[in-house]
Amino acid sequence: MALSAAGLYRRMRLIRDFEELALRLVKSGDIVGGTHPYIGEEAVAVGVCAALAEQDLITSTHRGHGHVLAKGSDPARMLAELTGRETGLNRGRGGSMHAADIGQGILGANAIVGAAAPIAVGAAWAGQRHGTGQVVATFFGDGGLNQGVLLEALNLAALWQLPVLFVCENNGYATTMPVRTGIAGSATGRAEAFGIPAVTVDGMDVEVVRDATAEAASRARRGDGPGLIECLTYRFGPHHTMEYGIRLNYRTQEEIEHWRQRDPLTIQGGRITPAERAQADAEIEELLAEAERFALTSPRPDPAGALDYLYASGMAARAGVA
Amino acid sequence: MALSAAGLYRRMRLIRDFEELALRLVKSGDIVGGTHPYIGEEAVAVGVCAALAEQDLITSTHRGHGHVLAKGSDPARMLAELTGRETGLNRGRGGSMHAADIGQGILGANAIVGAAAPIAVGAAWAGQRHGTGQVVATFFGDGGLNQGVLLEALNLAALWQLPVLFVCENNGYATTMPVRTGIAGSATGRAEAFGIPAVTVDGMDVEVVRDATAEAASRARRGDGPGLIECLTYRFGPHHTMEYGIRLNYRTQEEIEHWRQRDPLTIQGGRITPAERAQADAEIEELLAEAERFALTSPRPDPAGALDYLYASGMAARAGVA
Amino acid sequence: MTKLSYPKALNKALRDEMERDPAVCVFGEDIGAGIAQVTLGLLNKFGSDRVVDTPLSEQAFTSMAIGAALCGMRPVIEFQIPSLLFLTFEQIANQAHKMSLMTGGQVCVPVTYVVPGSGSRAGWAGQHSDHPYSLFTHVGVKTAVPATPTDAYGLLVSAIRDADPVVLFAPAGAMAVRDDVDSRALEPVPLGRARIHRAGTDVTVVAVGHLVHEALAVADELDGEISVEVFDPRTVYPFDWDGLAASIAKTGRLVTIDDSNRSCGIGAEIIATVTEEMTLVAPPKRVTRPDGAVLPFALELDRAVQPSREQLVTAIKTVMK
């Protein structure tokens, strides 16, 4: 969905504030199990989704809140999901790592690193076969580049020239492992080895990400096959909120500060008027206040329905005690 | 083990005639379950192993007879294995796809495509840690290049600069699938994407294969890490002997004839005197006659010992009926 | 009326479903050539956009089937060897199986996995002779193990039409079985409905897959002496507990024979459920592979590890004591 400069800022602001709100709800216990905050990486999700059409599809990751919001899910229902409510995107069954919203073309976050890429390839294959002209963007981290199944997926997408955009969110670390100690070669080099055009872009600049995505997307729509976009980005916060509880010294304060200087919101905020910015901030604040109210006042699922949807055929599973 | 021109020919002749003998024994029913004949690819196994030292290690594949013989296993005990005898390399427990001979540095054939590569990486890691100076050569086919675990293994070997030689036997097909329809990019391109030096060589010329291997092996021994050698070769026979029973038209007679013109035995045979050649042929004939006698007169395993070696700890498993 | 072979039955089921429903497609290795016979002729008939020869990347194409299913397709995957189910266990058990619940019912994943020649194929040894249907029973993926061509046809059709992932094992030991059927009379066999191959009053023998035929042979052998009811669940998950209860109510005795490893195999589940919920007049017995079995290569060793007719006879006589 095409967005103005202010629109891009607004989307990123939505994600930033949503994630801050989620952190508060983790601390308050309203979100159980914690989250993998997307703070700092907003330009990737927003830039990519800004270059996609409504009907295009995405797959997401364990760090997926930003992708889901960028593609257009209702923040209130996303927050209801995170707080385990019946009104959540997944009726409270999925949570932070499994949020899906088929109506918005979000085939689902995935808690297994790298696992969503071949699913995206399958969706692209079906779309190509049906001539829908859909493009499928699949997000994954630098760590995902080391999952064999993702490398297999690159081969399939290249062989069959499928409309898949492989979006590598290179935030420098897989949990505590720095990219250079985990990855021989490079993200783009791996894609190119399969004959997939690849670029590395500034993942902190939403317009740069959007333009790179738009180019790859139009190639894919023309039938010229997949592309890979490596977005250099950084998470300002912990790998997961549990990190607040344990001391891990895998990053220096200097490094974190250095990247904070390149906050995607500051960069994009500088491209719009103070008035536009203030308006967006206010709108988001209100929208999230409403989302929080909606989520926290929504009904919790009935334990009697714990195994609802286990089988799409409606088959009932035997209980754990006869 | 350094071999003269005649020695190289002799090794290939051994494999060629062993495989022909195995085909006879499949037809006669002495070998149960069939084999994946190595006929036509002899120069790869012999060339690679000729550049290895005694203490070096290899892992093999479902098409592994050539590797095992080239690395130095006793043909008689290998044939005893294929005919399911207690005197076999694996005491008749492994068969064609699992032949192993630790004494000769053969860590084992593997019936799962691509599965041996990370095992080789682990062996190389242990060797490096122990400072043995060992090099580990891992054979795999073009189809193996599409197994995620093998691609993951390339990354680990490259990251840790392990002494692994990745030997890709590109015989043009994965069963019925032509390389071009299965592989986007190339074998060497995939290795290079991980920063691994890679070469493509004439896999029908044993001396070319040996020299390429020697170069990669000395690099690895120097601590300069892994290498990949793609050997362009061809199987003159079926994917598996079951193919004799079913019509599969994935290769043209012209193509098969074209490659037969480049028979590795003819090429290497041309480099030695007719006398040397005749002598080698005769020696091998005698050696295999003796091997056949040994195998077919060896005792069959006692069914009572069907689960011997299941647990190295000696633990006994419960029987299938109480 | 022609003799229907097992591979032909699978082939016909696939062909019929592909004709009936354009969403049905097939992924697998060498399926264009039809090496396993299951897909013979399908490439010519339906083309390469419905019969997809895949590279040697089982994990990727197994998840690719999920993605295609999410977009309206009904993929059937052919695996050349049973242990490829180990390689793709993550994709089947952790992805395909879980998506419906995890998305709160937003999606279904109607993918069918077919393994022609499961279990021991003489001489294929350790890594090609597994029979892991109990693993899928445990994780809760629907699992069929047809014993006859007619059931192979009917169960494959139902598997393809089912809204959930289904694994279908076609035992190597049953591949040679032929049925005398009018192919026009073939019809879907519902998942979870057992088949009594032979009625009896003294003991219920639950036999799975190819071992149904061993059980029938034993029933003949014991005819006059012991009246054996041969109960074929046809699907090990879901299991036809009501059907088994009816049989047990009649016989009061139970013997199971199946080709999975002993511990936590379907034999254990059958005995456990029957003991918890039904009434037996004598302790039950099960015949299985040994614990942790790995099939050795040499034929006599391979055979020694598989459940045998002799073991079944002894088990039946023991429960009749």
Next chain:
Amino acid sequence: MTKLSYPKALNKALRDEMERDPAVCVFGEDIGAGIAQVTLGLLNKFGSDRVVDTPLSEQAFTSMAIGAALCGMRPVIEFQIPSLLFLTFEQIANQAHKMSLMTGGQVCVPVTYVVPGSGSRAGWAGQHSDHPYSLFTHVGVKTAVPATPTDAYGLLVSAIRDADPVVLFAPAGAMAVRDDVDSRALEPVPLGRARIHRAGTDVTVVAVGHLVHEALAVADELDGEISVEVFDPRTVYPFDWDGLAASIAKTGRLVTIDDSNRSCGIGAEIIATVTEEMTLVAPPKRVTRPDGAVLPFALELDRAVQPSREQLVTAIKTVMK
């Protein structure tokens, strides 16, 4: 005498074995940082050639451990989440487990796989809450599920010293348990030896992992009314059948409670073996997760799918009827 925590017990076992045997090394993700606490301090003490932080390539490094084992090492692998055992099922069940037999005894593969925090971790939902120990029992890979820090120490030591692959599940539900022990008194616990946590005469409750503590609480609750023997197998494979037979001989009644799915779970195996080989005075009962369970995210749903104390009490009272 200090309170020993569960993670500390695993950490000490690893440290002690690494000191004792230079062949012991550790592979895993973020183990240098010691995120799961199991490997805390080991990198500094033993260096990066024995404590290897691996990239996100579980399949490759799991097979890498096999190769290292073939060359004399005794690798321990830490998996961050239980479902990584699905991802590496091929490497463990089809490679590591089978090598000894397939090579005719030429090699052994002494690799230990540790999963700290197996089972449900509140809020981690569908793909991070599995408890697949019954899968390894079925394929025949040795499997330990320690309920206490003392047993966690002793079983991990034995697993590392064992010549075969061993999977050790450290249930999330037991991670908070602490033991009052003199750490100098810690010793290896043999695989296959059960532990009677509480003697009783009316009913044997076989409880696995963290549920041992639920069983003990229930035994207290029923004290005076029903005398419950709490039997902890400690390893589900091999299983201490002799120990269980002795307990059943005393009580004649059996209830199992474990956190795996119902069909083909360890509960089924225990009931099947007891019914075949031992004598019960009343039909047994098992408490498990439901068939095919996928843990939903919302806490009340997650809890509803797990075996509960209430279910155990009901089951015990039923077998006592």
